[in-house]
Amino acid sequence: MFSIVDIETTGQSAQNGKITEIAIYIHNGTEVVDSFVSLINPECHIPYFITKLTGIDNQMVAHAPRFYEVAKKVVELTQGTTFVAHNVSFDYRFIQQEYHRLGYEYKRKTMCTVKLSRKYLPGHASYSLGKLCDDLEIRIDGRHRASGDALATVRLFEIILNKHIRPSVNGNTIQPKLF
Numbered sequence: 001m002f003s004i005v006d007i008e009t010t011g012q013s014a015q016n017g018k019i020t021e022i023a024i025y026i027h028n029g030t031e032v033v034d035s036f037v038s039l040i041n042p043e044c045h046i047p048y049f050i051t052k053l054t055g056i057d058n059q060m061v062a063h064a065p066r067f068y069e070v071a072k073k074v075v076e077l078t079q080g081t082t083f084v085a086h087n088v089s090f091d092y093r094f095i096q097q098e099y100h101r102l103g104y105e106y107k108r109k110t111m112c113t114v115k116l117s118r119k120y121l122p123g124h125a126s127y128s129l130g131k132l133c134d135d136l137e138i139r140i141d142g143r144h145r146a147s148g149d150a151l152a153t154v155r156l157f158e159i160i161l162n163k164h165i166r167p168s169v170n171g172n173t174i175q176p177k178l179f
Helices: 048-054 067-078 088-101 113-120 129-136 146-164
Strands: 002-009 019-027 032-039 082-085 109-112
Touching: 002 048, 002 067, 002 088, 002 146, 019 048, 019 067, 019 088, 019 146, 032 067, 032 146, 067 088, 082 088, 082 146, 088 109, 109 113, 113 146, 129 146
Parallel strands: 002 082, 082 109
Antiparallel strands: 002 019, 019 032
């Protein structure tokens, strides 16, 4: 089981920034079987350049749940899954930091679709989500929004999985470990 995650934040630093939106799609290796998407009130000001990039402004998140209000749902949904994201260290670090502020240690196995794409989809000029999706004709509904980017990552992950599955000698398909 995989939890394919994307977040939007108030900045680049997990230490100083906060999450403004989260999307999680639970994938069983074949299809999405559950999901959770929510704006998050970061309890701080969202810088103008972030609003310009994501479209998420202070007014949009004013009545959204705070991270601690969705923390239990995120833990339960991702429990027993591998945490997958495009540039996984960014998303994972932010989520870990949010839990750290709550006095909880959040740990999951991680998998990065940037690294997987470089390995299983070689030859692209860029492995940024937007450029890779353009090359692979993956439509992103809502670029720089958690749900749009997470769903594009789901599709990219499925392409990688399909490239990775190889027929076995006896005609059955096998899927060796990705790493």
